[in-house]
Every structure is written in C-alpha cells, then in structure tokens.
Amino acid sequence: MAASTPRQEIEAARARLPRRPRRSHVLAVLVLVGSLLMVALYARGAGERERRLAEASFIADADQLADTVRQRLLQYELSLRGGVALHSAAVETPTARQWRGYVDGLDIRRQLPGMMGIGYVAWLDPRSLAELQLRQREAGEGLFMLSPRGVRPNYGAILYFEPEIESSRLAIGYDQYSDPVRREAMEAARDSGEVRMSAPVRLRQYGREGQSGVLLFAPVYRTARLPVSRAGRENALVGWVYAPFRTAEFIDRSMIPVGYNLAFRIVDVTDGKQVPLLASDGWVDGAEAPDTLHSVTQQLYGRSWRYDFQHVGPLTSGGMRELQATLIAGVLACLLLFAVVMTLAQTQSRAETLAHRLSDSYRRSEQRFRNAMQYSAIGMVLLDRNGAILESNPAMAEIAGVSQAALAGTAFKRYFIDGHDDVSRTQELQALREGVFRSTRRLQRYDGDIREVHLASTLMPGDDGSDVARLVQVDDVTERLRAEAQVHALNRTLESRVEQRTRELTQANHELESFAYIVSHDLRAPLRSIDGFGRILSERYDAVIDPQGQDYLARVRNAAARMDALIDALLKMSRISRGEFKRTPLDLSRMAGEVLGELRQSEPAREIAVRIAPELRAEGDAALVRNLLENLLGNAWKFTANTAQATIEFGMAPGGVFYVADNGAGFNADYASKLFRPFQRLHRDDEFKGHGVGLASVRRIVERHGGTITAEGRPGGGATFRFTLASSPRR
Structure with a gap:
C-alpha cells in the first residue's frame, strides 16, 4: 500500500475523535x-x-x-x-x-x-x-x-x-x-x-x-x-x-x-x-x-x-x-x-x-524553504552574526568552486578579493530600514578565476536565540558584464563609422556642387557656339542655303535652346536639396493667389474659374513652397488651355492633405508613377510645352518637408495632386 500523506493522517485522526452533542x-x-x-x-x-x-x-x-x-x-x-x-x-x-x-x-x-x-x-x-x-x-x-x-x-x-x-x-x-x-x-x-x-x-x-x-x-x-x-x-x-x-x-x-x-x-x-x-x-x-x-x-x-x-x-x-x-x-x-x-x-x-x-x-514550510535553497539557480548562503556561513546551496558551491561541506563554517568575506565583508554594521541598520542591501563584488574561485557577482543581503528576523542573522543571494553576472562591454565597444566603433559616412556624404555633396558648376559653365559654352554660328549662317548665308537647309538650321538652333533650358531645369532641381532650409509659418491661400495672379497677367485673354480655399496655413520654407505651388498651379493652368469652362481648385481635405485639382487634359492613371521622374512626360511637346522636371522638383520639395505626394487623373477628365507638409523637414 502507498504511504499516507501528513494531511491524510490529520483527517483520519480528526475522524477518530468522539463526536459530542453541540448543546x-x-x-x-x-x-x-x-x-x-x-x-x-x-x-x-x-x-x-x-x-x-x-x-x-x-x-x-x-x-x-x-x-x-x-x-x-x-x-x-x-x-x-x-x-x-x-x-x-x-x-x-x-x-x-x-x-x-x-x-x-x-x-x-x-x-x-x-x-x-x-x-x-x-x-x-x-x-x-x-x-x-x-x-x-x-x-x-x-x-x-x-x-x-x-x-x-x-x-x-x-x-x-x-x-x-x-x-x-x-x-x-x-x-x-x-x-x-x-x-x-x-x-x-x-x-x-x-x-x-x-x-x-x-x-x-x-x-x-x-x-x-x-x-x-x-x-x-x-x-x-x-x-x-x-x-x-x-x-x-x-x-x-x-x-x-x-x-x-x-x-x-x-x-x-x-x-x-x-x-x-x-x-x-x-x-x-x-x-x-x-x-x-x-x-x-x-x-x-x-x-x-x-x-x-x-x-x-x-x-x-x-x-x-x-x-x-x-x-x-x-x-x-x-x-x-x-x-x-x-x-x-x-x-x-x-x-x-x-x-x-x-x-x-x-x-x-x-x-x-x-x-x-511548519513541516511543509520547512520543506519549501529547503527546496528553494536546493534548486535555486542563484547562490544562497545563511550567515550567523559573525559573518560565518551556516548553510549554502549547490549553486553557491558551484560559483565558489568548492563543495557545500567546504563552505560550511568559513567566513563569507574571505571569498572576495577586497578581503572584507560587504555589509558593515551601519549598512546592516540601513538594510533593516529598506529591506534589501544590494552591491556588486569581485569573487575569487578556488581555482583562481575572478568572477563578478551581485549580492542581495537581507537581515533575517528572529528572536535573540536564533543563530541565522542574514540571508545573502549571490548572482554570477560575469558573462553578462562581458557581453555589455562588447556592446559598448561595438557602439564606439559604430560612432566612428557614422562619422566616416558623414564625411563621405559631405564630400559627395561637394562633388555634386562641382558637377553642377561644370554643367552650368562648361556645357553652356558649346551650346552658345552652336547657337551663335547657326544664327550667323541664317543671317549671312540666307540666300545661299535652300529652304530645306534653313529648316535644318532652325532645328539645330531649337535643339540648342532646348538643351540650354534643360540645363537650367537640372540646375534648379539640384538647388532644391542643397539650399538652406528655413521653416516659417506660411499663408498658402495668399501665396496661391499671387501665383495665379501672375499666370493671369501672362495670358489676360484666358477665361478660367479659380477657387482657392481661405485660411490655408502650414509651416515650411517659403521659397521651396512657392516653387511647389508655381509648378502645380502652372501645370493646371497649362493643361486646361484647350478646355472649355476650365476650372482650377486649391484646397485642403480632411487630415491636413492639400490638393490642386483641374478639369484639363488629365493623364492615364497607369503611368502615374512616371510623373515624378525627371524628363518623363505623358504628352507630346507639340501638345503642351515642358521639360519634364517640374513634378520631379515638386516631389523633392515635398519630401524635404517630410511629406508625401500622389496624383490621380484620367484622359480628358482632369488631374488632382494631393500633398502633405509634415512638421519636421527631411535633411
């Protein structure tokens, strides 16, 4: 038969007690x-x-x-x-x-x-x-x-x-x-x-x-x-x-x-x-x-x-x-x-x-304490009032590199390099008030290896006759501290790498500025020569060159002019990401009104309905946002040139999203991803003039403000551009 538990024995003894009438x-x-x-x-x-x-x-x-x-x-x-x-x-x-x-x-x-x-x-x-x-x-x-x-x-x-x-x-x-x-x-x-x-x-x-x-x-x-x-x-x-x-x-x-x-x-x-x-x-x-x-x-x-x-x-x-x-x-x-x-x-x-x-x-409580000492992964020792080890667990013996029997009766302080106990009398009184005294010490194993340990010392309550005065928990953190040291070393290496990459990016920016200088000066000289000599041929040898030659000569001069305009557009687009960013409060409604006013002066004969929402405000670089509105509103003005009862609208949708909408020529939505790439045009040059860098500049301006831009449209049904200006710019 299986042995009975203490609880079962108590219940059996209680059942054997005589039942007395409960008057x-x-x-x-x-x-x-x-x-x-x-x-x-x-x-x-x-x-x-x-x-x-x-x-x-x-x-x-x-x-x-x-x-x-x-x-x-x-x-x-x-x-x-x-x-x-x-x-x-x-x-x-x-x-x-x-x-x-x-x-x-x-x-x-x-x-x-x-x-x-x-x-x-x-x-x-x-x-x-x-x-x-x-x-x-x-x-x-x-x-x-x-x-x-x-x-x-x-x-x-x-x-x-x-x-x-x-x-x-x-x-x-x-x-x-x-x-x-x-x-x-x-x-x-x-x-x-x-x-x-x-x-x-x-x-x-x-x-x-x-x-x-x-x-x-x-x-x-x-x-x-x-x-x-x-x-x-x-x-x-x-x-x-x-x-x-x-x-x-x-x-x-x-x-x-x-x-x-x-x-x-x-x-x-x-x-x-x-x-x-x-x-x-x-x-x-x-x-x-x-x-x-x-x-x-x-x-x-x-x-x-x-x-x-x-x-x-x-x-x-x-x-x-x-x-x-x-x-x-x-x-x-x-x-x-x-x-x-x-x-x-x-x-x-x-x-x-x-x-x-x-x-x-009492018996079960004693057994739970023994199990906790025996199977704990952290070293535990019981000390008397003189600091001698009364009892220890296997984890402590493994940390010290000796057996439990060898630890018993020895002074706890002898296992530390500094040679004195971690808790003085004053610190004991502080531990009584606060409950636990924590410290980090260096422990020397029996084989000479030095280990870093965390100590948590607690005064044990009891009567004057009790021999146990203090419980100390010893946690070996040597491997963790070594890993932390490696992490700190890697962080220092990472900082040096970041500084190196920053220097490389700065050098690349200087090289881009030099390239822009070369484009603006060295490439313009041949273009000016082509255009100049073409003009001389057209003026001095007009009677010698037949009409077909005159047409070829005009095409050469137009190509040179177009190349010069493309160079100007590239330079403007490169300056967008290189200039100093100054964030100020902006009145977008007033700014859009000024841009459309300039467009009306350029073509006073056009009849077009313009709707600008009032009190549109944001924060950003005034020059960049002005460039953004000039490109978006200028495109809307250009692509509604052949539309009867043309309309342009500038407003803000819920969620702080600004939009510019028109009912002009529109575009095929399948090619919307090409709009914001340089020199990508969805219309022929004989339909609508342009260089194909305006929307690319718009995208750079929006991204520098930390925002996003999207485009929607359909052929003959107009286009809508939605953009946001975030609170902090991207540098």
Missing part, C-alpha cells in the same frame, strides 16, 4: 430566534405609529395646498374687482388705452403669474351692437366684427383683452354669450352680483382649437349700488370683466408649492358631473394607480372642485428612517450575539484542529 449550538440558535422575534414585534408597533404620523402630515400638506389654490384664486378675484371699479367710476366705457394702463399697472406676469390676462365683455343687444360698430368706424378703428355671426337677442362680445399678444387678438369680437358653458357662468355672475367661474372650456386666446381652461366673470352694472331684483340687475348690466387661465399650466405658472412626494388632481364635480381640470406631475390614472389617500371639496365661485391626493412612493416620515436604522442595529446586535455564542461553542474544536495544522504547516 451550545442549539442555545445559540434559540438566542438568535428569540432576539429576532422581539425586534420584529417592536418594528410592527413602531412602524404602524410612524405610518399614521406620515399620513397625518400628508393630509396637512394636502389641505394647505388646497387653501393655497383658494388664496391664489382670491388674488384673481381682487384684480377682476379692480377692473369692475374702473368701469363703475367712468362715465363711459373705458377706452382700450385706459384698460391697457390698468392691466399694465397690475404687473400680471410677476404679481399674478397664473393668469393669462384680463378682458372686458360688453353686454349688447342688436341696437347697441350697431351703435358700437358705428362709433368704432367713426373713430377710425375699423369695422368691429362679431363672431359667430348671426342675429341674437343679446350678445356678450369681447371688446379688449390685455396684455395683448398675437394669439389673443383672435378673441376680440368673440360672443361669449353664444357659448352655453360661458353663458351659464355669465348669467350666474349677473344674477348674483358676485364673481363666478365657468366650467372647463376651450380658450379663444389660443386659436380656434384653443387650450383647455376656465374663466372668472365679474359683473359690471351702471349703478354703484347692486339692484335688488333679478330683472333690475339684468337691466343695469353693462358687461363683465373676465380673466381666463389655462388649467394645464395653472400649478407651474402660479408658483403653488407642490411637495416632491405629493401628486394631485382637481376635478370639477358641479351638478354631480366629474370633469378633470388639471393634474400635477406624478399623478397616475388607471389600474396601476395608487389609492387616493385624501380628498377635499371646495366651493369656488359657484363651482364645486374636488382635490384628490396621491402619495408618490412609499408613505414614510423622518422617524421612519430612524426606525429603520434602529431595526438594522437591532438585527445586527442579534447576529452579533449569535456569533459570539457560536464562536465560544467552536473554540475548543478549533483549538484541537489548529494544533495539528500548525505542526503540519
């Missing part, structure tokens, strides 16, 4: 259940009490809101009665200007924010209506139009409404008495002499469709004293002062405070009918709506309004949160008490198990 565990469970039951009973009573307090507070807030609505409507009533007093004090009906002054004085927007305005409704019969229309026509106010049209015994027409807005003008001339709902409120106000409110209607101030709202009517009589009889009041009536307000905005605009946890609606329940007037934010209708927690009915200006209140969210109070905190604390106390009892019950069994585990853990 303490049962007691702990009973304590937990009893304490939780007491907390639950307390929570039930306290929660019911807090709920009743929260409900009472909610009802008080609801009643206060209903009273606030009544107070707001009372302010509306006072403003209407002021308008009634204005009519009663005047000998005649106040003019629209007087009415506007009265309404402006009320400052409705600030003092009465829920009210849309105040108007006056005249009580008219057909005769008085005709007189009113005649007076307005004589006053130059135009014909007073009544709507809806028709002949009726009496009218209640709106004469004016302030403050006047674009939509409120639609209400002027409207016969409110023709509407049954409005007529009911107007007659109630007339017969009672008090302010009366209408049922919900569509307000005329907001177009024919209107918006839902209610109106307050205050009667105006000819006499200051209120007639006693109903007939007398009807005969003394001259009109009504009225005020509309939209129910949908009544709460928001009238600044009535509504709590965040309160939602309500107002329902007109006059005559047993239920007509919703308005509902606040948070009000919920339907099957999922919460129960109405409170209702209040008020009698307001002849109407019965019922306020229904809902509570948004759970019904809680400030004390409910304290109760919840108390309950949480009680539950935590119960659990803590249970944990204490349970901990005491398990202490004895854990103590027995812990003793076995500690012995096993």
Whole structure:
C-alpha cells in the first residue's frame, strides 16, 4: 500500500475523535430566534405609529395646498374687482388705452403669474351692437366684427383683452354669450352680483382649437349700488370683466408649492358631473394607480372642485428612517450575539484542529524553504552574526568552486578579493530600514578565476536565540558584464563609422556642387557656339542655303535652346536639396493667389474659374513652397488651355492633405508613377510645352518637408495632386 500523506493522517485522526452533542449550538440558535422575534414585534408597533404620523402630515400638506389654490384664486378675484371699479367710476366705457394702463399697472406676469390676462365683455343687444360698430368706424378703428355671426337677442362680445399678444387678438369680437358653458357662468355672475367661474372650456386666446381652461366673470352694472331684483340687475348690466387661465399650466405658472412626494388632481364635480381640470406631475390614472389617500371639496365661485391626493412612493416620515436604522442595529446586535455564542461553542474544536495544522504547516514550510535553497539557480548562503556561513546551496558551491561541506563554517568575506565583508554594521541598520542591501563584488574561485557577482543581503528576523542573522543571494553576472562591454565597444566603433559616412556624404555633396558648376559653365559654352554660328549662317548665308537647309538650321538652333533650358531645369532641381532650409509659418491661400495672379497677367485673354480655399496655413520654407505651388498651379493652368469652362481648385481635405485639382487634359492613371521622374512626360511637346522636371522638383520639395505626394487623373477628365507638409523637414 502507498504511504499516507501528513494531511491524510490529520483527517483520519480528526475522524477518530468522539463526536459530542453541540448543546451550545442549539442555545445559540434559540438566542438568535428569540432576539429576532422581539425586534420584529417592536418594528410592527413602531412602524404602524410612524405610518399614521406620515399620513397625518400628508393630509396637512394636502389641505394647505388646497387653501393655497383658494388664496391664489382670491388674488384673481381682487384684480377682476379692480377692473369692475374702473368701469363703475367712468362715465363711459373705458377706452382700450385706459384698460391697457390698468392691466399694465397690475404687473400680471410677476404679481399674478397664473393668469393669462384680463378682458372686458360688453353686454349688447342688436341696437347697441350697431351703435358700437358705428362709433368704432367713426373713430377710425375699423369695422368691429362679431363672431359667430348671426342675429341674437343679446350678445356678450369681447371688446379688449390685455396684455395683448398675437394669439389673443383672435378673441376680440368673440360672443361669449353664444357659448352655453360661458353663458351659464355669465348669467350666474349677473344674477348674483358676485364673481363666478365657468366650467372647463376651450380658450379663444389660443386659436380656434384653443387650450383647455376656465374663466372668472365679474359683473359690471351702471349703478354703484347692486339692484335688488333679478330683472333690475339684468337691466343695469353693462358687461363683465373676465380673466381666463389655462388649467394645464395653472400649478407651474402660479408658483403653488407642490411637495416632491405629493401628486394631485382637481376635478370639477358641479351638478354631480366629474370633469378633470388639471393634474400635477406624478399623478397616475388607471389600474396601476395608487389609492387616493385624501380628498377635499371646495366651493369656488359657484363651482364645486374636488382635490384628490396621491402619495408618490412609499408613505414614510423622518422617524421612519430612524426606525429603520434602529431595526438594522437591532438585527445586527442579534447576529452579533449569535456569533459570539457560536464562536465560544467552536473554540475548543478549533483549538484541537489548529494544533495539528500548525505542526503540519511548519513541516511543509520547512520543506519549501529547503527546496528553494536546493534548486535555486542563484547562490544562497545563511550567515550567523559573525559573518560565518551556516548553510549554502549547490549553486553557491558551484560559483565558489568548492563543495557545500567546504563552505560550511568559513567566513563569507574571505571569498572576495577586497578581503572584507560587504555589509558593515551601519549598512546592516540601513538594510533593516529598506529591506534589501544590494552591491556588486569581485569573487575569487578556488581555482583562481575572478568572477563578478551581485549580492542581495537581507537581515533575517528572529528572536535573540536564533543563530541565522542574514540571508545573502549571490548572482554570477560575469558573462553578462562581458557581453555589455562588447556592446559598448561595438557602439564606439559604430560612432566612428557614422562619422566616416558623414564625411563621405559631405564630400559627395561637394562633388555634386562641382558637377553642377561644370554643367552650368562648361556645357553652356558649346551650346552658345552652336547657337551663335547657326544664327550667323541664317543671317549671312540666307540666300545661299535652300529652304530645306534653313529648316535644318532652325532645328539645330531649337535643339540648342532646348538643351540650354534643360540645363537650367537640372540646375534648379539640384538647388532644391542643397539650399538652406528655413521653416516659417506660411499663408498658402495668399501665396496661391499671387501665383495665379501672375499666370493671369501672362495670358489676360484666358477665361478660367479659380477657387482657392481661405485660411490655408502650414509651416515650411517659403521659397521651396512657392516653387511647389508655381509648378502645380502652372501645370493646371497649362493643361486646361484647350478646355472649355476650365476650372482650377486649391484646397485642403480632411487630415491636413492639400490638393490642386483641374478639369484639363488629365493623364492615364497607369503611368502615374512616371510623373515624378525627371524628363518623363505623358504628352507630346507639340501638345503642351515642358521639360519634364517640374513634378520631379515638386516631389523633392515635398519630401524635404517630410511629406508625401500622389496624383490621380484620367484622359480628358482632369488631374488632382494631393500633398502633405509634415512638421519636421527631411535633411
């Protein structure tokens, strides 16, 4: 049979222990259940009490809101009665200007924010209506139009409404008495002499469709004293002062405070009918709506309004949160008490198990340390307080060139060339503070070989009786340091090679400059001789040479001139990469405009559309970028010479890419790679003049700025050149 492990032996010993009844565990469970039951009973009573307090507070807030609505409507009533007093004090009906002054004085927007305005409704019969229309026509106010049209015994027409807005003008001339709902409120106000409110209607101030709202009517009589009889009041009536307000905005605009946890609606329940007037934010209708927690009915200006209140969210109070905190604390106390009892019950069994585990853990920890010492690739030694080697591993013995047995008991410092220990007393104290002390030493092997080693010394914590004082790790880095030395030697050799190549490149540049000088001077002399003698032959021997000879002579002179032009082009292209590079901010839009202006002066008869994007800016050498634009825009100008309605465009695409586009002759895209080579031309010389070095110069300028250039085109469809100018130039 296989030998059992220490862990298996511990588990077997634990299984052999007699199992005793855990009465303490049962007691702990009973304590937990009893304490939780007491907390639950307390929570039930306290929660019911807090709920009743929260409900009472909610009802008080609801009643206060209903009273606030009544107070707001009372302010509306006072403003209407002021308008009634204005009519009663005047000998005649106040003019629209007087009415506007009265309404402006009320400052409705600030003092009465829920009210849309105040108007006056005249009580008219057909005769008085005709007189009113005649007076307005004589006053130059135009014909007073009544709507809806028709002949009726009496009218209640709106004469004016302030403050006047674009939509409120639609209400002027409207016969409110023709509407049954409005007529009911107007007659109630007339017969009672008090302010009366209408049922919900569509307000005329907001177009024919209107918006839902209610109106307050205050009667105006000819006499200051209120007639006693109903007939007398009807005969003394001259009109009504009225005020509309939209129910949908009544709460928001009238600044009535509504709590965040309160939602309500107002329902007109006059005559047993239920007509919703308005509902606040948070009000919920339907099957999922919460129960109405409170209702209040008020009698307001002849109407019965019922306020229904809902509570948004759970019904809680400030004390409910304290109760919840108390309950949480009680539950935590119960659990803590249970944990204490349970901990005491398990202490004895854990103590027995812990003793076995500690012995096993110590043995396994010792074995792990031995394995680490044995199989580590880095040398490790344990030193006592005097610096003597107590124990070492095979890697250390290999580094020192002796056996492990020979290392034991020897002084660690004797293996180093300088002959003293690497850690002094002061450095030991520093290692205690920092954890590890590192150094590089030279170790002499038993065979005399010198090795470079890195030491990492750590003070070992322990009691005063411990013989191990320090752990030192020894890493042989001789081969690595030798490789680093070789790398440094190669770097020094590489620097000398770079300097040599730099000198060679400088010499090559000087040779190129000399070659350019030879081309510009030595090659031009034969060309000037050919052209000069050809001109002399043409002038002096014109009568001797036949026409075919004259043609040959002209071709010789043209070839010499073309050769001279090619030499100039080569010299210009060579100067592009040899001149000093000066980077400055550039306005490319202005520079392109100047180039195209010079082209227009050279051919003023040409009609060509030019589009230059504004504010095109970059950084670069001004002379080189000017040369670049002259070549690209000059090519576009040249290759659009035979194009009707020619266009040239210079702009910038996304990503900082500039482009020059035209609708000229174009080129075959298969040969686009030849465009930027010197003397490579895609058009015959009799079609378009040129030397074939312009685009080669453009490419050198772009590359010297660290950018790129590409070309696109098709025969007869124009060409587009795109280029970039990077932030740093290439030298």
